[in-house]
Amino acid sequence: MFSSSPFIPTFLLLLSLPIIFLLAPRILPPRQIPISLPDELDDLALFQKASSEALSHKTWSRSQTSSSSSYPSSKSRLGATNTKPKIAFLFLTNSNLHFATLWEQFFGNTSHNLYNIYIHADPTVKIDPPGGVFQDRFIPSKPTQRSSPTLISAARRLLATALLDDSANAYFALISQHCIPLHSFNFVYHTLFDLKMSKMSRFPEFEFRSFIEILSNESTLGDRYNARGKNVMLPEVPFEKFRVGSQFFILTRRHALLVVRERKLWRKFKLPCLRVQSCYPEEHYFPTLLSMEDPNGCTHYTLTRVNWTDSVNGHPHTYRPPEVSPELIYTLRQSNSSNEYLFARKFSPDCLNPLLEIADLVIFKD
Ligand SMILES: *[C@@H]1O[C@H](CO)[C@@H](O)[C@H](O)[C@H]1NC(C)=O
Ligand SMILES: *[C@@H]1O[C@H](CO)[C@@H](O)[C@H](O)[C@H]1NC(C)=O
C-alpha cells in the first residue's frame, strides 16, 4: 500500500519543492524589475554629462538679475535675445497621454520661448504617438514599474535630459498621464516666475524655491523606511532624516542638478524592497534628498492636488466623468499654502470630454 511506506510522502514532498520554486514567480505578485548594470551605466553617463555641461555655463537661476542677461550656452547665443526663463514639463507615463488634447489647449499659442516638453514613456507599452506640441518630444526611456526604483530613474532621466537640452529651463515640473491643469499657462508661468523676478531685483538674495512636499510625521513612515529590510538604509539615511512627499513636484534648476548628481542616497534607494506594499521609493527619494541638502530652498508643499480620501491600494481617489464640474475645478485649486494648486490628479481617461467642455470657460479662465 502507498501509505505503508514513509518514503513515498517524503519523496513526493521533495519532488514538489522544485515545482514550487518554478511556479512561485507566477503565483506571487510580480517581482520588481531590477535595475541592470548596463541601464545603471547608461544613466550614469547621462547624469554625468548633464551635471558637467550644466556646471560649465552659468544657469538661469544665478544670472537672472543682470539686466543684460543672455544665456551663455551655445543654444541661447544662436537664438536672438531670449532672456526669459522656461518651464520644462516632464511627462512620465506608461500609457497614452489621455489628456493630450487638454494640455494642447493649455499650451495654446504660448511661445516656445516660455516652455519645453519632454516625455518618458515605458518602451514596453504600445503608445499612440500624440501629435501637436507632444510630437517628437519622447526622450530615450527604459521600463518603469510601480513600487520600484525605476520611477526614480525615469524622473532623473527626464531632469537630466531637460537640463542638457536647454539652459533656459529654469523650473522642472513632473506630470503624469493622469494629471490635468487647473489654470491657464499664463497663470502657471506667473505663479512660478513673476513675483520672484520682482523680488529678485529688490532682494538679490531671494532664491527660487522648489515646490515639493516634504513630510516627516506620516504613520506609514516606519514601514516604508524598513521596506528593504530593517535598517538597510543606514548609514546614508537615518530614520530621522527619512521623508515622504508627493511624487509630483516642480524643481528649480539648482535642485534638478543636485538630483542628477546625487550618488550616495541612490545606493540605498535603488535596492529592491522585500515588502512591495510598503515600497514607493519615488515618494521618498526626492523629499528626503532635498530636505537633507537644502530644506530652506523648498516650499515643503506641492502644487499638484491629490485626493487621498478613501485611497485604495496606494491609489488616490480617481475622478470619474460625473464628478467633473466647474465647482470641482474651483475646489481643487484651493489650498492652505500661499499658492493655489496648479495641477490635479488623478482623473480617469474618460474625463477628457467633460473637461474639454469646461476648459475655456473654467479651467483656462483665471
Ligand atoms: C493667442 O491667440 C489668440 C487668438 O487666437 C490671441 O488673441 C492671443 O493674443 C494669442 N496669444 C499669444 C500669446 O500669442
Ligand atoms: C504633521 O505635522 C504637521 C506640521 O507640523 C501638522 O500640521 C500635521 O497635523 C501633522 N500630521 C500628522 C499626521 O501628525
Ligand SMILES: *[C@@H]1O[C@H](CO)[C@@H](O)[C@H](O)[C@H]1NC(C)=O
Ligand atoms: C475626495 O474623494 C472623496 C471620495 O473618495 C470624495 O467624496 C470627495 O468629494 C473628494 N474631495 C474633493 C475635494 O474632490
Ligand SMILES: *[C@@H]1O[C@H](CO)[C@@H](O)[C@H](O)[C@H]1NC(C)=O
Ligand atoms: C486646509 O486645512 C484644513 C484644516 O486643517 C483642512 O480641513 C482642509 O482640508 C485643508 N484644505 C486643503 C485644500 O488642503
